[in-house]
Amino acid sequence: MTTAAAYAAPSAKAPLERTTVERRPVGEYDVRIDIKYAGICHSDIHQAHDGWGGSQFPMVPGHEIAGVVAEVGAKVTKYAVGDRVGVGCFVDSCRECEYCLQGLEQYCVEGNTQTYNDRDRNGEPTYGGYSSHIVVDENYVLRIPDGLSLDVAAPLLCAGITTYSPLKHWNAGPGKKVAVIGLGGLGHMAVKIAHALGAEVTVLSQSLRKKDDGLRLGADHYYATSDPKTFEELAGTFDLILSTVSAPLDFGGYLALLKTDGALVNVGAPEEPVSLNLFSLIGGRKTLAGSLIGGIAETQEMLDFCAEHGLGAEIELISADRINEAYERVLASDVRYRFVIDTSTI
Known part of the structure; x- marks a missing residue:
């Protein structure tokens, strides 16, 4: 075993604090990674606050990890x-079920092993990227292309693949009109990727406060959802709407923005249940769907795509002693667009 410096949440909603965790010895097929940067994902906050339930403490969050072998x-x-x-x-995942064999390890029948807030196949707790190093089986490690600096690449390991996978699955590209709900950590990458795929991209945000950013990142249009005229003007417009927000939506209102056979895909995960009038689906043979990250092969494809197109995340680099401040700012939507921890400061 080796000891790794880390920042951990000792209990639900408690401030994260500096500590140490034990990492397993490097096995025959393992890679030890010196972590250089770790992104702060909204999922980290949900889980550190036990917002989704089932959190395990002490918890070392972080599943946007970039480093060096x-x-x-x-x-x-x-x-x-x-x-x-x-x-x-x-x-990790079972490696044997139909989904693992298809490269869809995120949908493993037995359940994949989460990078943190989980138990590995030996029953030991997993600890994430707010840490000095990590030991991972080589089959679950990604190669970061030389065209991406490690700091802007780290958020791609969640925010990048979470948006790339549904955009590819629902065929975003030339001739398609794609809307992105929310311009945050996920949404800003969705805009960049959808634009690079060749789609016509619209941002749907509560206000026009980030309009200049949205257009700079690749959006063709930008609308405020707080204006009722937006929903009148855009009715029946989009082939695909990607919701990146972690708050409940008026699904009927957004589904009305789809063309017949359009899809509204959720990658944000609100803590509260949502309601839906099924007539908003039936009338236009519309789809309300969800998508969960991507498999290892598709994540590598995404990294290579982002390197080819120069698509790193927009980041604010912080020292580890600012993690708790960063959490508060994420909850206040006060980040453009992803906090990344310089793990040398842990």
């Missing part, structure tokens, strides 16, 4: 010491 096991073939790598939202 420091050690490899004897049978590792994919990575070598010095490689630039990343770790996303899970670090």
